[in-house]
Amino acid sequence: MDGPPPAIELDGLTRRYGERVALQDVSLAVPAGATLVVFGPNGAGKSTLLRVLATLLRPHGGTTRVLGHALPGEGWAVRGRIGLLGHAPLLYRDLSGRENLAFHARLHGVPLERAAELMERVGLTARADDKVHTYSRGMVQRLAVCRAVLHEPDVLLLDEPRANLDPAAGELVEPLIGAASGRTRIVTSHDPAGGLAEADLALGLRAGRAELFGLASQVDTTQIGALYR
Amino acid sequence: MRRAVDALLRKELRLELRAPQAVPAMALFSVTTLVVFHFALQRGQVEGDLAAGVLWVTLLFAAMLGTSRLFVADHEEGGLDGFLLAPVDRTALLVAKAVAMFAFLAAVEIVAVPAFALLLLEPAPDAGTYAQLVLVLALADAGVAIIGTLVGALAVQTRARDLLVPLLALPLLIPVVIGAAKATTPLLLAAGAEAVPLRWLAILGLYDLVFGLLAYAVFDFLVED
Numbered sequence: 001m002d003g004p005p006p007a008i009e010l011d012g013l014t015r016r017y018g019e020r021v022a023l024q025d026v027s028l029a030v031p032a033g034a035t036l037v038v039f040g041p042n043g044a045g046k047s048t049l050l051r052v053l054a055t056l057l058r059p060h061g062g063t064t065r066v067l068g069h070a071l072p073g074e075g076w077a078v079r080g081r082i083g084l085l086g087h088a089p090l091l092y093r094d095l096s097g098r099e100n101l102a103f104h105a106r107l108h109g110v111p112l113e114r115a116a117e118l119m120e121r122v123g124l125t126a127r128a129d130d131k132v133h134t135y136s137r138g139m140v141q142r143l144a145v146c147r148a149v150l151h152e153p154d155v156l157l158l159d160e161p162r163a164n165l166d167p168a169a170g171e172l173v174e175p176l177i178g179a180a181s182g183r184t185r186i187v188t189s190h191d192p193a194g195g196l197a198e199a200d201l202a203l204g205l206r207a208g209r210a211e212l213f214g215l216a217s218q219v220d221t222t223q224i225g226a227l228y229r
Numbered sequence: 230m231r232r233a234v235d236a237l238l239r240k241e242l243r244l245e246l247r248a249p250q251a252v253p254a255m256a257l258f259s260v261t262t263l264v265v266f267h268f269a270l271q272r273g274q275v276e277g278d279l280a281a282g283v284l285w286v287t288l289l290f291a292a293m294l295g296t297s298r299l300f301v302a303d304h305e306e307g308g309l310d311g312f313l314l315a316p317v318d319r320t321a322l323l324v325a326k327a328v329a330m331f332a333f334l335a336a337v338e339i340v341a342v343p344a345f346a347l348l349l350l351e352p353a354p355d356a357g358t359y360a361q362l363v364l365v366l367a368l369a370d371a372g373v374a375i376i377g378t379l380v381g382a383l384a385v386q387t388r389a390r391d392l393l394v395p396l397l398a399l400p401l402l403i404p405v406v407i408g409a410a411k412a413t414t415p416l417l418l419a420a421g422a423e424a425v426p427l428r429w430l431a432i433l434g435l436y437d438l439v440f441g442l443l444a445y446a447v448f449d450f451l452v453e454d
Contacts, residue, residue: 056310057454080316090307090314092240094248099240106236107315147311207348 007032007155007184008053012062015048015208022048024208025062030201032154035185037195037216038198039224040205046188047086049205050157053186054084067154080108083153085161085177089144093133097124097143100132101150108151118146122172137164145173149181158187192224230324233317237325242332244302244311251298251333255291259341262287267348274351276419281410284345284417285369288338289399289406291375295333297394299326299381309452323378323448330374330381338366350417358422365425368433369409375440376401382451401440408433 004031015023023045025097030036038046051057053066055075064071066078091100101115119128122142132140141164148156161177162170175181179198189195196202202219204212204227212223245251266283267273275283291316303309342362346353354362376398384393412429416422 054314056313076316079314082314084310084314086310088307088310090311092244092302092306092308094244094302095240099243103236103240104311104315106239107233107317109310111231 004066006030007034007067008036008186009065011061013049013052013059013064014061015045015052015057016060021208023052023205026205026208026210027062027200028203028210028213030184030186031129032184033182034200035187035198036201036203037199038186038188038192038203038205039192039195039196039227040188041228043207044205044227045208046205047159048208050084050186050188051087053155054157055079056084060079064083078119078155080151081154082157083148083151083155083156083183084159085144085148086157089132089140090147091132091140091143094131096129096131097135097146098128100143100144104147104150110151114150114158115146117142118150119177122146122169123178138166138169141165141170142173145176149176154183156181156183156185157188158185160188160190196221196224230318230321232259233315233321233327234328237312237321238328240308241325241329245329245333250301251295252336253297254298255333256340258294259287259291261336262290263341263348264320268355271347273349274419275349276417276454278410278414280349280417281413283349284342284413285406285410287345287413288334288341288369289373290395291337291341292330292334292377293395293398295330295337296377296381296398297384297391299330299377300385301390304385312445313452317428319449319452320445322452323382323444326378327374327444330377331370332375334370335366342366350418354416354422358416361422361425362416364430365409365412365416365433368412368430368437369405370407371437372433372440373402375437375444376405379440379448379451382448404436405433408436423442 003071008030011027013023013026037047040046048057052059052064055071055078058072067081069077097119102112105112105115119125122145124139124142156177158177196216196219199216202214203210204224206227211219212219379396380398384390387393408429412425415425
């Protein structure tokens with residue numbers, strides 16, 4: 001008997017920006033609760049892959065299924081079950097940290113207490129009422145982590161999630177977005193050893209194509225390094 | 230839907246209060262333009278269709294400023310993506326933005342209409358005239374807010390936003406200008422205000438209804454990839 005369907009399943013995913021191909025014929029499957037780490041040089045298609053999975057970009061070819069729902073047609077069914085932490089924090093600079101999280105909490109139908117609890121966990125309570133444009137980059141990233149997990153998503157899409165975080169801040173957000181969170185995670189990384197260590201599966205992208213895909217334990221750092229040459 | 234509109238509207242008004250962008254620019258433009266009209270027309274007062282034309286041209290161009298800025302914070306700070314990730318009806322954004330734009334226009338008119346009366350009307354309108362004018366303003370503002378939201382959502386995705394907004398919005402708003410000017414003209418007669426023709430109010434209301442439904446039908450396609 002077959003097991004549960006993969007949380008994420010791509011078969012020949014293609015995405016273009018005008019004439020330029022950002023993703024071409026990418027196929028993979030990620031079981032529920034597993035972590036996929038995505039490597040690749042700048043412009044390889046990592047962020048585009050995350051935005052397609054987040055339903056923010058439409059796939060132009062192939063099949064894309066998230067939590068059993070085909071995109072883009074059934075995107076409505078998976079929004080609210082996905083948390084995206086991208087390069088942009090998706091926060092309003094002239095609102096305070098608390099107001100930003102309250103805005104997203106209202107959109108997701110989450111109690112405002114959850115926002116306060118998350119700010120406490122990432123050490124932002126003392127600055128909760130300050131405008132975001134007064135935050136350091138690390139503080140903005142911590143607040144963006146709170147926003148991404150506010151609604152307790154089943155799938156986390158993390159684009160270099162530890163960028164701008166010092167080691168102490170990294171430890172604070174680890175229970176929320178790390179492997180221990182128990183969520184299905186797609187994580188982009190430029191750190192071969194660190195990325196492979198926290199992942200179950202690894203994907204290597206170059207110029208939009210999947211150059212490698214397999215168990216993280218069977219991929220070595222030299223294969224990852226080759227993607228960047 | 231109501232929850233999302235409430236969240237968006239709170240955010241919209243809070244941002245405008247916290248870091249005013251649209252309303253001060255629109256209000257300042259309106260008053261400055263009326264001052265220029267005061268001197269350029271070389272008379273202390275206007276009346277009838279000329280007065281209505283001056284008022285509506287001023288308000289319409291002020292609205293273009295607000296339209297250009299309506300989606301800027303959402304686009305530049307990623308708020309639009311944040312909204313698109315939420316499990317809510319996309320139409321909530323249309324409703325919230327249109328209501329916010331309507332509120333911005335009303336706030337501007339609280340300054341601009343008395344300035345218009347002070348600079349260009351003699352004698353000043355009485356309370357009854359103002360009450361009728363408020364009805365015309367409300368119907369015209371609703372149309373401007375709907376078109377402004379549609380055009381703003383489209384234009385913010387381009388680099389030529391400030392050029393595209395008037396190019397797209399003004400032709401679409403010609404019926405509003407005609408209806409609003411025709412409805413306002415009897416209120417601004419030098420010989421004394423007459424009743425607003427119901428025909429023009431009905432046309433403004435019909436325009437709001439038609440473009441409201443059209444906006445509802447197409448807005449998803451404007452904000453999604």
